[in-house]
Amino acid sequence: MGQPMKTELDLSRRPDAPALPASLAGLSLPALKQAMLDFGVAETQTGMRAKQLRRWLHHIGTREFADMTDLSKELRAELTHAFTLDRPDITEHKVSVDGTQKWLVRFAPGVEGESVYIPAVSKTGALCVSSQVGCTLNCTFCHTGTQKLVRNLTAQEIVSQVMIARDGLGEWPASAEGRQLTNIVFMGMGEPLYNLDNVAEAIDTLSDGEGMCIGRRRITVSTAGIAPKIPELGARTGAMLAISLHAVRDDLRDELVPINRKYDLQTLFEAIRAYPGLNNSKRVTFEYVMLKGINDSPAEAHDLVKLLKGVPAKINLIPFNPWPNSPYECSDWNVIEAFAAIVNRAGYASPIRTPRGRDIFAACGQLRSESIKKSAAEKRREALAEQAAQS
Numbered sequence: 001m002g003q004p005m006k007t008e009l010d011l012s013r014r015p016d017a018p019a020l021p022a023s024l025a026g027l028s029l030p031a032l033k034q035a036m037l038d039f040g041v042a043e044t045q046t047g048m049r050a051k052q053l054r055r056w057l058h059h060i061g062t063r064e065f066a067d068m069t070d071l072s073k074e075l076r077a078e079l080t081h082a083f084t085l086d087r088p089d090i091t092e093h094k095v096s097v098d099g100t101q102k103w104l105v106r107f108a109p110g111v112e113g114e115s116v117y118i119p120a121v122s123k124t125g126a127l128c129v130s131s132q133v134g135c136t137l138n139c140t141f142c143h144t145g146t147q148k149l150v151r152n153l154t155a156q157e158i159v160s161q162v163m164i165a166r167d168g169l170g171e172w173p174a175s176a177e178g179r180q181l182t183n184i185v186f187m188g189m190g191e192p193l194y195n196l197d198n199v200a201e202a203i204d205t206l207s208d209g210e211g212m213c214i215g216r217r218r219i220t221v222s223t224a225g226i227a228p229k230i231p232e233l234g235a236r237t238g239a240m241l242a243i244s245l246h247a248v249r250d251d252l253r254d255e256l257v258p259i260n261r262k263y264d265l266q267t268l269f270e271a272i273r274a275y276p277g278l279n280n281s282k283r284v285t286f287e288y289v290m291l292k293g294i295n296d297s298p299a300e301a302h303d304l305v306k307l308l309k310g311v312p313a314k315i316n317l318i319p320f321n322p323w324p325n326s327p328y329e330c331s332d333w334n335v336i337e338a339f340a341a342i343v344n345r346a347g348y349a350s351p352i353r354t355p356r357g358r359d360i361f362a363a364c365g366q367l368r369s370e371s372i373k374k375s376a377a378e379k380r381r382e383a384l385a386e387q388a389a390q391s
């Protein structure tokens with residue numbers, strides 16, 4: 001018999017330690033290390049414990065401390081008392097007939113965000129994650145733009161959206177062969193470059209080869225055009241860049257994407273050209289939503305080609321997905337095809353995105369709106385029931 005294991009915890013050591021996170025799931029490696037230190041793990045051990053936890057949480061996807069067989073029984077028991085491995089609650093989960101899945105995730109009371117899994121035709125699939133709840137930018141074609149900003153999501157909350165999708169798809173361990181969730185796109189609710197610190201920390205966790213194993217080249221961050229932050233995004237994350245473009249003239253873009261009034265097309269394209277590492281295998285994706293009679297003429301397709309000159313680019317043409325009372329209609333299919341053909345002839349890939357998940361409100365922000373409406377209706381019903389009970 002060896003000596004009984006000496007405890008590695010000294011919970012009396014840091015009376016001033018900050019509040020511990022409730023759940024460890026989704027925390028970055030530095031945050032796991034800090035949580036262990038604040039919890040009372042000896043400083044010399046925190047790095048090793050954080051790495052062990054990373055493997056269990058983000059590679060294996062475990063939901064129980066009891067599974068963590070390389071941690072002592074004593075430590076596992078102590079961790080169980082102090083932390084959970086919970087993901088945020090799922091308020092709603094919808095599956096479309098075309099395989100698209102949408103989760104409405106409740107991060108905290110009144111803080112709900114959406115993520116959407118979009119299976120591709122080939123053996124890849126992307127999860128579109130939110131970086132903020134609501135948005136400040138008010139793009140006129142975007143449903144989220146009608147919702148005021150609630151707050152930035154933390155890095156942990158961003159990563160937890162991927163964990164929820166991986167739970168749902170049954171894709172643990174992270175390195176599983178033939179997995180369906182291969183790519184991450186920051187194209188859900190919010191402007192990621194207004195939450196760059198948390199987005200960068202989340203990308204570190206998602207791309208960690210000992211953890212979630214999603215390569216940086218498979219992570220795309222989409223911005224409406226916060227020009228000064230664009231080169232910084234590339235330098236800090238190495239992620240792929242996408243631009244929510246939607247118009248090729250400043251007067252129209254001022255209207256569709258109002259941040260253009262602050263950072264016009266010239267400023268935006270200077271920032272894009274400064275994005276580190278651009279070449280033909282690391283191209284910028286330009287998102288262009290097709291709005292009937294607004295931005296879909298052949299002249300605009302030719303202007304788009306001129307604007308893109310010298311930028312390794314791919315253009316995603318997105319048929320507009322209308323929501324109730326939206327001010328726009330989707331361009332006719334033949335108009336979209338004619339637009340694509342002009343861009344294509346100029347040498348740019350310009351796939352037309354297949355509309356997905358229309359039966360489950362897959363337009364960004366729609367599920368959250370439905371939930372807000374529903375809870376308002378529920379509150380009204382409760383108030384009426386209360387009144388009836390009192391009368």
Ligand code: SF4
Nearest residue numbers: 135138139142145190
């Ligand atoms: S398109 Fe993006 S940046 Fe614009 S309002 Fe919608 S969520 Fe915000």
